Amino acid sequence: MRCKICQKEFVPSKYRPHQQVCSRLECQKKRQIQNEKEWRSRNPDYFKYLDQESAWKEKRKRYNKLWKTTHKGELQEYEQTHRQQRKEYMCQYMRNYRQSSQAAKISVNRNKS
Numbered sequence: 001m002r003c004k005i006c007q008k009e010f011v012p013s014k015y016r017p018h019q020q021v022c023s024r025l026e027c028q029k030k031r032q033i034q035n036e037k038e039w040r041s042r043n044p045d046y047f048k049y050l051d052q053e054s055a056w057k058e059k060r061k062r063y064n065k066l067w068k069t070t071h072k073g074e075l076q077e078y079e080q081t082h083r084q085q086r087k088e089y090m091c092q093y094m095r096n097y098r099q100s101s102q103a104a105k106i107s108v109n110r111n112k113s
Helices: 025-042 049-070 072-081 083-112
Strands: none
Touching (some): 072 083
16 A cells, blocks of 8 residues: 555554555654644634633623622522531641641752752
8 A cells, every 4th residue: 555645655554454644753744734734624613712712701700790799698698607617628728738838848958958
């Protein structure tokens, strides 16, 4: 079989009997680039969301703010009923944070010595 890119003879892999490009690195690079171009031409809108991301974030921010203002009572009630649970969580979080930062300082000091 002949390679589609370099036109040299090659034996297809037994795991990929329909292989059309030889295993040489240059040919594989060109094949990958061609595949990407073909994929992008078939899916032109795939990266379109990147342009709209900031607008989406702004819209989401406005929605969240509106929801918080309309559900203020529910939020306050939830905070009151879960106050102790949040306090315990934050205490444990800070303990873990302090321990990890102390461990990092100790390892830095050992490396300096």
